[in-house]
Amino acid sequence: xxxxxxxxxxxxxxxxxxxxxxxxxxxxxxxxxxxxxxxxxxxxxxxxxxxxxxxxxxxxxxxxxxxxxxxxxxxxxxxxxxxxxxxxxxxxxxxxxxxxxxxxxxxxxxxxxxxxxxxxxxxxxxxxxxxxxxxxxxxxxxxxxxxxxxxxxxxxxxxxxxxxxxxxxxxxxxxxxxxxxxxxxxxxxxxxxxxxxxxxxxxxxxxxxxxxxxxxxxxxxxxxxxxxxxxxxxxxxxxxxxxxxxxxxxxxxxxxxxx
Numbered sequence: 001x002x003x004x005x006x007x008x009x010x011x012x013x014x015x016x017x018x019x020x021x022x023x024x025x026x027x028x029x030x031x032x033x034x035x036x037x038x039x040x041x042x043x044x045x046x047x048x049x050x051x052x053x054x055x056x057x058x059x060x061x062x063x064x065x066x067x068x069x070x071x072x073x074x075x076x077x078x079x080x081x082x083x084x085x086x087x088x089x090x091x092x093x094x095x096x097x098x099x100x101x102x103x104x105x106x107x108x109x110x111x112x113x114x115x116x117x118x119x120x121x122x123x124x125x126x127x128x129x130x131x132x133x134x135x136x137x138x139x140x141x142x143x144x145x146x147x148x149x150x151x152x153x154x155x156x157x158x159x160x161x162x163x164x165x166x167x168x169x170x171x172x173x174x175x176x177x178x179x180x181x182x183x184x185x186x187x188x189x190x191x192x193x194x195x196x197x198x199x200x201x202x203x204x205x206x207x208x209x210x211x212x213x214x215x216x217x218x219x220x221x222x223x224x225x226x227x228x229x230x231x232x233x234x235x236x237x238x239x240x241x242x243x244x245x246x247x248x249x250x251x252x253x254x255x256x257x258x259x
Contacts, residue, residue: 008071
């Protein structure tokens with residue numbers, strides 16, 4: 001079974017490219033369309049109704065562009081809106097949630113940290129996942145200001161370092177041995193985070209799991225792109241395309257599109 005239509009992805013900005021990168025690495029022959037809704041970032045500070053509205057808007061544009069599968073490359077959008085998206089649209093969706101399970105199952109200290117947005121940590125889906133691990137101490141921290149700095153191209157700024165120190169120090173003092181990154185923007189902060197965390201604390205994000213799930217859906221239900229060449233990738237941003245271009249090291253062209 002083959003299907004030459006593109007895979008669509010959307011996020012509240014540039015962060016979802018960390019998810020796209022994992023999928024692209026696993027499925028380089030597929031075509032991709034990525035929407036960076038940076039104009040409305042961060043989703044984590046919005047109401048659930050606003051998140052559902054924005055997620056629907058992004059989905060409808062990707063459907064207009066004939067996407068065969070949509071990756072909700074945003075923790076906040078997944079935890080707040082994917083149920084509604086699946087009920088409303090026929091296209092298959094892949095969501096992204098904080099990787100609590102592997103951290104909880106492998107923790108030796110029985111203490112893990114989660115750095116995520118307010119929208120993710122306050123969601124019903126996140127609460128249900130946390131409930132499954134009653135014997136684990138889970139230290140939750142809202143990453144106030146982190147997405148805004150990344151979207152402004154200030155990932156390596158002193159301001160970013162000050163915030164990360166503030167958020168991570170209590171977790172270190174509490175003796176966590178796993179840090180779960182619960183926002184698709186945060187993998188771009190791993191170099192700075194590693195400078196703060198002791199070497200024994202492992203960092204987990206959801207990118208690889210999302211890539212594997214995408215491949216499984218294509219294999220079982222949708223179909224792969226049959227071409228043997230590297231796929232086409234189109235990036236759209238509705239704010240400052242340069243920030244997205246810089247994240248991608250200018251290897252791909254980023255187009256401005258008002259959506």
